[in-house]
Amino acid sequence: MNYRYRSSEAQQELSERLLAEATLACESAKEIVKxxxxxxxxxxxxxxxxxxxxxxxxxxxxxxxxxxxxxxxxxxxxxxxxxxxxxxxxxxxxxxxxxxxxxxxxxxxxxxxxxxxxxxxxxxxxxxxxxxxxxxxxxxxxxxxxxxxxxxxxxxxxxxxxxxxxxxxxxxxxETDFNLNIYHGTSPLxxxxxxxxxxxxxxxxxxxxxxxxxxxxxxxxxxxxxxxxxxxxxxxxxxxxxxxxxxxxxxxxxxxxxxxxxxxxxxxxxxxxEAKTKLELQHSETIKQVTAMLNNITHIKKSIAEKEGYMALAHTRLGHRCQRPGIEHTQDLVEVNLVKEIHELRNVVANLQRMLYEAEASLRYLLKTQIQLEEDINVKTNTLKIDEVECMTLRQSMDYRAY
The missing domain is CATH 1.20.1260 (Ferritin)
Structure with a gap:
């Protein structure tokens, strides 16, 4: 009887201790989880x-x-x-x-x-x-x-x-929600x-x-x-x-x-x-000189033509006087003067012919100069057309801007 009594008391003490430990463990677990x-x-x-x-x-x-x-x-x-x-x-x-x-x-x-x-x-x-x-x-x-x-x-x-x-x-x-899953694998978490x-x-x-x-x-x-x-x-x-x-x-x-x-x-x-202007002025002067020289040549030729009449007159008179009869055919002052007139006319015509040759040569040179000047003017005109009209017009459209 005593044995059973002591065993019962021991079990009660163990049960009380386990209850206390369980209560403490639950409280502790609850606190840890929270x-x-x-x-x-x-x-x-x-x-x-x-x-x-x-x-x-x-x-x-x-x-x-x-x-x-x-x-x-x-x-x-x-x-x-x-x-x-x-x-x-x-x-x-x-x-x-x-x-x-x-x-x-x-x-x-x-x-x-x-x-x-x-x-x-x-x-x-x-x-x-x-x-x-x-x-x-x-x-x-x-x-x-x-x-x-x-x-x-x-x-x-x-x-x-x-x-x-x-x-x-x-x-x-x-923690109270539905559809929560628990991991059941073996891998470390x-x-x-x-x-x-x-x-x-x-x-x-x-x-x-x-x-x-x-x-x-x-x-x-x-x-x-x-x-x-x-x-x-x-x-x-x-x-x-x-x-x-x-x-x-x-x-x-x-x-x-x-x-x-x-x-x-x-x-x-x-x-x-400027060069073209100078050439044009020179060309204008050259044309004037050409015109003047043409007039001069015409005047010289006219003068030569006039002297041919006087020459023919002197030769005709001298020829007529050669027909004088006998002793009348003398070398008088008239004949001397006619011969002198013919010589002087020949000298005058020769001088005019020389001047005509020089005038014609000068005219040829002036005409050649006129052609050269016209060529030079055309060259300058062409250059101005290229530089001023074509190039500078093109260059007006050159527009550099810092977009």
Whole structure:
């Protein structure tokens, strides 16, 4: 009996102790679970805030990147317009001027200051074309890099949005909710296995890896995207400043060379016009001299013709007096005077003939000079037509502008 009594008391004590331990264990477990859930909820909220912050940073940098792409696209159009203006307008006009001036004639077909400046202008235009073309290629490349960066940001934003969706759902879950699942696998739960789509720097390469993503890698990816975007935007801004400088310097150089060439054209046109005016005055004087010489020749010929009558009269009289009979055929003063008259008439006619020959020779020289002057005037007229009418008219359409 005593044994049973003591055994009963022992079992009661054990039962009371177990009840107390169980109650304590349940209370302790309840506290631990609540604490863990609270900690997890806090961590989830922290994570959500972190993701929201990083998403905001990505959205901000994305906006700046899009604005920079738009700005650089505008600069690309400016460069394209400048290149078209230089290539299709300026270079073509310069080449046409060089070709037109090859049609100059005679002495005007020389290598003058205008030719020198036209060749230099062509060299300047070709250099500007090459420089602007290189900048255009750099602009295209920078836009491509910005778009590649934008692609990485968009992909990161998509991941962040998905992550937010998942963790926001996790925050709203409660232990009393339906459709909760318990993991029954054998793999350790100390790590999270996720699928990571890592975006490389270029759009064309994607690498999908199934591995564990460490927290610092997750942070570094967003930081890397932000840093890369800032780097490319800084490069784009520097490129835009460089484009502004280059366009201004290029347009200034082209305008300066155009002004120098136009000045050489104007000076050459003025010299040609002055030479043409002098030639025209000389031509006018030559025509006057030709007219005067023609009148002189006519007068000399008329004078010679008049002397032929006097000569015939003297010879006729002398012949008649040779028919005098006998002693009347004497060498008297009349005969002496007739012989003297004939000799003097011959001398006068010979002098007039000599003057006529000289006048005719002078007329031939004057006519030759007149023809040469007319040829020279035609040469100057042709040069003025080429330089003033053709070339300068073409060059009026040369328009260099910093678009």
């Amino acid at each position: 604490t863990n859930k609270k900690e997890t909820d806090h961590r989830l909220l922290e994570k959500l805030n972190d993701i929201e912050f990083r998403k905001g940073e990505l959205l901000r940098i994305r906006k700046d990147t899009v604005l920079e792409i738009d700005a650089l696209s505008v600069y690309k159009e400016r460069i394209t317009d400048v290149l078209k203006s230089v290539k299709r307008n300026a270079l073509e006009i310069c080449e046409k001027c060089l070709i037109a001036r090859k049609c100059r004639l005679s002495i005007d077909l020389v290598y003058d200051d205008v030719e020198t400046n036209l060749l230099k202008e062509r060299e300047v235009i070709q250099g500007a074309e090459n420089l602007v073309d290189r900048i255009l290629r750099k602009t295209y490349e920078q836009i491509r890099k910005l778009k590649a960066t934008l692609y990485c940001i968009d992909h990161d934003l998509e991941n962040k949005e998905n992550n937010l969706h998942i963790d926001r759902r996790n925050v709203t879950l409660k 100390d790590k999270s296995y996720v699928t990571l789509l890592r975006s490389i720097k270029f759009i064309y390469k994607r690498t999908v890896k199934h591995r564990v993503v460490k927290l610092n890698e997750w942070e570094l990816q967003t930081n890397s995207n932000v840093i890369d975007a800032n780097k490319e935007m800084n490069s784009a801004k520097q490129l835009r400043c460089y484009i502004d400088t280059i366009i201004k310097e290029t347009i200034d150089e082209l305008n300066n060379q155009k002004d120098v060439t136009n000045k050489a054209f104007r000076q050459r046109i003025e010299q040609t016009r």
